[in-house]
Amino acid sequence: MPTFENSDSTADNVHSDRRFGVEHGGIHKPIHTSVQYGFDRIEELIGVFQGTLKGGYSYARQGTPTSAALETKITRLEQGVGTISFATGMAAISAIFLTLLRAGDHVVSSRYVFGNTNSILDTIQGFGINVSKVDAGSVAAVEAALLPTTRIVFVETIANPGTQIPDLVAIGDLCRARGIVYVIDNTILSPALFQPRAVGASLVVQSLTKTIAGHGTALGGAVTDTGLFDWTQYPNIAATYRKGDPTLWGLQQIRKKGLRDMGGTLSPEQAHSISIGAETLNLRVQQTSATALALAEWLAAHPKISAVHYPGLPSHPHHAQAKQLFKAYSWLLSFELHDAAAMSDVLNRLQLPIKATGLGDTRTLIIPVAPTIFWEAGAEVRAQMGIADGLVRLSVGLESLDDLIADFAQALA
Incomplete structure (x- = not known):
């Protein structure tokens, strides 16, 4: 061949x-x-x-x-x-x-x-x-x-x-x-x-x-x-x-x-x-990266979101380097709510993202970071890593952007 x-x-x-x-x-x-x-x-x-x-x-x-x-x-x-x-x-x-x-x-x-x-x-x-x-x-x-x-x-x-x-x-x-x-x-x-x-x-x-x-x-x-x-x-x-x-x-x-x-x-x-x-790597990362960028922009403009962490946003501290080196910004993003106490209620109202650990799936996955995957690290380590109590991690999958935005809109409402 x-x-x-x-x-x-x-x-x-x-x-x-x-x-x-x-x-x-x-x-x-x-x-x-x-x-x-x-x-x-x-x-x-x-x-x-x-x-x-x-x-x-x-x-x-x-x-x-x-x-x-x-x-x-x-x-x-x-x-x-x-x-x-x-x-x-x-x-x-x-x-x-x-x-x-x-x-x-x-x-x-x-x-x-x-x-x-x-x-x-x-x-x-x-x-x-x-x-x-x-x-x-x-x-x-x-x-x-x-x-x-x-x-x-x-x-x-x-x-x-x-x-x-x-x-x-x-x-x-x-x-x-x-x-x-x-x-x-x-x-x-x-x-x-x-x-x-x-x-x-x-x-x-x-x-x-x-x-x-x-x-x-x-x-x-x-x-x-x-x-x-x-x-x-x-x-x-x-x-x-x-x-x-x-x-x-x-x-x-x-x-x-x-x-x-x-x-x-x-x-x-x-x-x-x-x-x-x-075999489908390129197709998947192109779509999930494009969806993640658009969703990050939408979340960043939402009044109930206090911060969005995504290298594709100009507000990201390392955006210039990411733009220079990477072909796209990936499917990974995280965000914080203004009202951290409302985190569980918001996540429970979401219908599309699966409440699960893991990353890089065809389905969108969501998890609160501090009480799960970084719980064992302890509060001091989380503080050093900039992991707020209300930080939520999102692994964006292959669902349509419109469907994801509609789901987040109803959950945040």
Whole structure:
């Protein structure tokens, strides 16, 4: 089949997992459920274990032909050199931290990160890894936090739920100059709206569950290496993995230690579901981003709404950067009511948005943030992250704009 060098083309979303052939002429890559894989000659089996035989499989915990097809698709979408898939986005993030860091190392993270990411950052401090959480909207704050032992800077393209955006370009320049691994969580935007490679990211991580799969029916995560980081200079790559192409040393260590040893394997059934979902990625993000922008504008003009947080609004503190870097502003927005005490009544009157956690579904999802997904973090952390008691998160789906506005109008009335 033809290859498509322009990663902006939707052809990559639809066809990339077929690049190496599909069994029996099937239109979709099939689901391979086999756990073990046999070989004609014992030398081939040895080659898989030692990494000299490319494209072979030994045991499904380290991957299957089905997950490999998905990894090819994600790699091309992010313009990277390789991808590893995981059972969830949190498994992918945990694998980065637990395989690339050692006791005494230091991480600088945006303080505006997903609640579970914030939790794993707290967990690794118990292992002797130091963590500084800063306002990454300012590269000066990131630079001030750096130590000689800083190994990773971690940010999200758009923070969930507050929609803060880091100084992505300047942080990339800083990490490149200091030889620091720059990890960007691209879950909200997906490569359809932004490729972190453009700002110098070393590794791109995402929850495939959300924008890429898009239908709320499959869990998955991925780590993609952009090929921009010089792993020969990274002190924590074990001698065992300092073989072959140095560009792939980081991924090799993450796959062996973070996937094989920790076991957060993406099932072939889920990999197949995610790959099918990715075929409509561009269409979905175009519509949901357009609907979210129009709904954000409508909510911002409503007298009962005190604040709307959405990068597409000129009032957003990082609007100029978002307009420069992103193709659209995504489906994620949050808002606050003037009367926070009325929040439950308003949400209960809504008919279309589903009262549920989760993000990036075809259906609009709504949740009050402070008493649910950030309850465990505590009031002090919520205050540091700018999460008001009345903050409401909205994941905009594929419903029509007119229907959503009509529903919010009656609920707010």
